[in-house]
Amino acid sequence: MNVVFSIFLETFGDPIGHRPVPASALEHYKDKLPIQLLDYWKEHGWCGYGGGLFWLVNPAEYESVVDSWIGGSTHDTYHLIARSAFGELYLWGENTGSILTIAAYHSRYFLSAPSANNEERDNKIQSLLMWAMTENIGLDLFDEARATLGDLASDEMYGFVPALMLGGSAKLEHLQRLNAEVHLILLSQMAELEPYELDDEDAQDE
Structure with a gap:
């Protein structure tokens, strides 16, 4: 186990919703995703961390979500590799080695620089794990949401109802536990996906 992942586990504690990754999936993604990520899969499986705040996921289960958000609009093939409890999505660019971060709750994205090797x-x-540990991906609501609504299952997320893009407010009383795939696709249909502004403090810098 490398140092970053050790710190990640110390920060977020025991995983929840663990599912082992079959050999067929490791083989399928061998030349599509980073070696480091596949090593994490092999050792730790697909699961949630921080009580469900951050999830490493099976990309195959989110193909419809990726297609709904960016299908046909890019020159790369993206795989959703991780997500937050509130629908911050982390997509890996198979050809460029870039990470496309989509904040689904307000339809904004940030694209990292390509990878050379x-x-x-x-x-x-590893930077993605550091991002999850150091940035406010819980929107200052996660602990309260978990205490009030209960732990998320591996296919669930906390969503605002009404959605923020429809004028809803980011308050605990407007959160519900929702099916992640269904809600993420619904959010993709509410507003055009737009980039973060360069001076947006929420933009990911990798």
Whole structure:
């Protein structure tokens, strides 16, 4: 286990919703995703961390979500490799080695620089874990949401009802536990996906 993942586990504690990754999936994604990520899959499986705040996921289960958000609009093939409890999505660009971050709850995205080689790709995966540990991906609501609504299953997320893009407000009383795939696809249909502004403090810098 490398140092970054050790710190990640110390920060987020025991995983939830663990599912082992079959050998067929490791083989399928061998030349499509970073070696470091596949090593994490092999050792730790697909699961949630921080009580469900951050999830490493099976990309095959989110193909419809990726297609709904960016289908046909890019020159790369993207795989959703991780997500937050509130629908911040992390997509890996198979050809460029870039990470496309989509904040689904307000339809904004940020695209990292491409990777030149395998070392840079592995470093990007470790940077993603650091991002999850150090940024406010819980929107200052996660602990309250978990206490009020309960733990998320591996296919669930916390969603605002009404959605923020429809004028809803980011308050605990407007959160519900929802099916992640269904809600993420619904959010993709509400507003055009737009980039973060360069001076947006929420934009990911990798």
